[in-house]
Structure formats: C-alpha cells, structure tokens
Amino acid sequence: MFSKSHLLRRKILDKAMWALATFSLVCIVAPLAWLVWGVVGRALPHWNWSLLTTKPGGANGGGLSTLIVGTLVITAGVAVVAGIIGIGSGLYLSELCPEGKGKILRTASEVLSGVPAIVLGFLGYTVLVVEFKWGFSLGAALVVLSIMVVPYIAKATEVAILQVPTAFREAAEGLGMTRWQTLRRAVLKPAAPGIVTGLIIALAIAMGETAPLLYTAGASNNFPTSHITHSPVGFLTYAVWTDYNQPLAGSAELSATAAVLLLVIVLMLILLSRLVIRVSKKYSINNSHGGR
Template identity: 55%
Template sequence: MADRTTTLAAQRRSIDVRRKIANAVFWAACFGCLAVVVGPTLWMLIGVLTRALPVFHWDVLIYNTQGSGGGLRNAIIGTVVIGGGVMVVGGTVSVLTGIYLSEFASGRRRSVLRGAYEVLSGIPSIVLGYVGYLALVVFFHWGFSLAAGVLVLSIMSIPYIAKATEASLEQVPTAYREGAEALGLPLGWTLRKIVLKSAIPGIVTGLLVALALAVGETAPLLYTAGWSDTAPTGKLTNSPVGYLTYPIWTFYNQPSASAHALSYDAALLLMVFVLLLIVIGRAVTWYTRRYSE
C-alpha cells in the first residue's frame, strides 16, 4: 500500500513538472511572437523619432513646401482633407453595406456581396491606383485631383469598414431585436436607436483602421492625387493635392539635407496623426460603452 501511494505521488509530481514545463514553453512562445511583432515596430518608431526630433521645426506647420524645402502645411491640410473625404464617401458606402449584409441580405445575395468585398480586400493598392489613373485621371479627364484620390482610397477602405460593421452588428444580441419587435417598434427605429447604438464601438474601430491605412498609402495617391506645393484649392477635379506620404517617399532619396529633414518631419507628423486616430477611437469606444449601459 505504501509503495502504491509513493508511486502515485511520484506520478503526480511528474505530471506537475510536465505541466509547468509546457506552461513555461507556451508563455515563452507567446512572448517570442509578441517580440517579433512589437520589436520591428519599436525599432521603426525609435528610428523615426531619433532622426526627426533633432531637425523638427514648428515652421513646417505654417509654411508650404517649396521644391525640396520649406514646410509641410500643404501636405498636412491635404492629408486631412483626403481623410475626411474617405470617411464621407467610403465610410457611408461601407457602413450601409455592412448594415444591409447583417440585417437585410440573405442567401446567395449575401454570399455574393460578402465574397466581392473579400476579393476587393486582396487587390494590391498600387493596382487600384493604376486603375484609378486610367479610369478617372485619363478616361474621365479628372486629372490629378482630390476627387480621384478620395474615390480610389474609398474603394480600398470599403472591405475593412464593411466587414467591421457587419461583424459588430452580428454581435448585438438577437434578444434586442426580438424585444423591439414584440413591443411593435418600427424596424428603422430599432436599427437606429438600439442595434446601431450597441455596435458603434466596433464600427468606429473599423472606420479609424481604414482611415489610418488610407492616409498611409502612397502608390494610389501618386497615380490619382499627384502632388502640389500649395494647399487644396477646393476644386474636386484637375487640381493636384499634397499629402504627407509623398515627401516621405520622394524626399528621402534626394541628396539635400533640407529634403531629408522634410522626409523625417513628414514621417513624424504621420505617426502623430495615426496616434491621434487611436486615441480618438479609444475615447469614442469608452464613451459609447459607458452611456449605452
């Protein structure tokens, strides 16, 4: 009996040791994967900060670009205008698409639409930019313009926002819809006041992710928006627009120190812009969750 008890105790200790080893290996693998993702990101951020901060001057915020020197006022305003246009055009189409797929579409129609935006998400951005150049800039004679850039980036953002909207709406409990239907509430009122209100955090997250991806693109804008040393004029067509990714991509390869400084400054401002989007997204999510309870 004593030998059996000793054997069982030894087996338990062996099992505990194996569990601890497996647990340690699992957490080591998790931290290793995290380091693989976070490490390059930190390396990039630190590299940008160490190069941009020593040459950064507040003058870049108030002066337009002049050749490969000057400031970045035109690029900052252009980025904000392009981002706003993407939210208006792409955001509206995408959110309505997500609502339709989640609440109204069924069967083959839902499968076709869902497959269409999933295929769209796999098309390289440079291909969309080239198609936009051929169709909008050349065929429709829009020229390099704000409208062409916004439309191409809006098309690129549709899959991300539509998928986020659909997923957020599907996570809203069915009991909400059933309760509203039992009370005789109109479908439109239920959708606006109950369903969408509960799904706002996920929808906002999708919008901001798509916006961050859009303002960080270069190739589609080179083909459609062109580049301008002046601030946007308000014309939608035949008027090139500046944006922050252009000096990052173009000025970095030029030999002058002023061009390099503008490239680093543009990279820093773009990082700040994306950081602001993250903060705004977290604030909106916190506010909506707090007041929707």
C-alpha cells in the same frame, strides 16, 4: 511508466516553448520601438514648429503645411464616401438581405480587400485620370482610396450589428416601432461604437496609403482647391516617399518629419478608437459589443 529523464525532457520542452513565445513577443515589440525611435530620432533634432505652417518648396525644402491639409482633406473625403458606402452595405448584408445573396456580395467585398493597392492606383490613373479626363485630382484619389477601405468599413459594420442582441430588436418590435425606427434606435445605436471604431481604423489606413495616391492625387505644393477634378492634391506620404533620398539640404529631414507626423496621427486615431470602445462600454447597459 515514465522515466525521470522523460519527465525532465517534457519540462524542458515546456520551458523552452514559453521562452520562444516570449522571444516572439520581443520580435514584435522591439522592431516597433526601433522603428518609432529610428524615425523620430531623424526628425527630432531638426524639429521646428514652423515646419507645420510653411509651404513646401523653396531653397531649404520648406515645410509641410499644405501636405498636412491635403492629407486631412483626402481623409475627410474618404470618411464621407467610404463611410456611406461601407456602412450602408454592412447594414444591408447584416440586416436586410435575403440569406443566400449576402454570401456572394460579402465574399466579393472581402476579396476586394485583397486587391493590391498599386493595382488600384494603376487603374485609378489609367481610367479616372486619363480616360475620364479627371486629371490628377481629389476625385480620383477619393474613388481609389474608398475602394480600398470600403470592405473594411462594411465588415466592421456587419460585425458590430450582428453583436446587437436579438432581444433589442424584439423589444423594439414589441413597442410597435417601424422598421426604420427599429434599425435606428434598437440596432444602429448600440452598434454605433463598433461602426465608428471600424471607420476610424479604416481612416488610419487610408491616411497612410501612398501607392494608390501617387498617380491619382498627383503632387502639389499648394493648398487643396475646391475643385474635385483637375486639381492635384499634395499629401504627407508623398513627402516621405519623394524626399528621403533627395540631395537637397533639409529634404531628408522633411521626409522624416512627415513620417513622424503620420505616425502621430495614426497613433492618435487608434487611441481614439479605443477611447470610443471604452466610453461606450461604460455607458451601455449590456457589454456584449466591443472587443475582448
């Protein structure tokens, strides 16, 4: 039947495939490690804790304090705006809407996630900043960033809710709970870890965005004010983008430091989302929700 050389060829092919697959893993992990090392290696020699507490600007570039606060304010705003819209629409699409209708809304939301960030930033500038006369502002930035991440939060909410076993709803129904009680206690509560995880990841993405913010949040060296409009906000990614090729002494280091801070925050958010899943699995009766 099969000659020896035929068998040998198959065995070699098999080994070769696993070798290639292993190599592809290296192709993912090695550049990631190189990237982290490359960025950290540029920031660490000039690391100074005062960078976190001094304002940007001045002769030697200054620090990043206002930009850190700006990024946190923007992210918190996105958490509120996009969180409400995303969770609400995910709830509607998974639990409340009649069957045919959800399809169009869901597709629209998914397609919205494919709109390039720069298109959103461009329109944010021409429409919100110029036409609506909001000026460079927190409000414009929040609208644009929320449009970006709402699809993600909606999808995460929907998936988390669909994973709640039907038996939970039946039990709630059997106990005579009202619709809102059922939703809150039997559906949203077990789905909460999944929703929170999606929200955290969405915030990590929003925090790292630059293109939608450049022409909406503007640029500022001062702390964010309490005005929603007409008050530009500085943010960390702006420093990475602007300072990396500035001739001023210290600005390249500032850019790398901002990049390291962004990496650290993103990594912390991702780890936090994993922690949420792990803790919720530990304390939940059934383990059906959460990823594999």
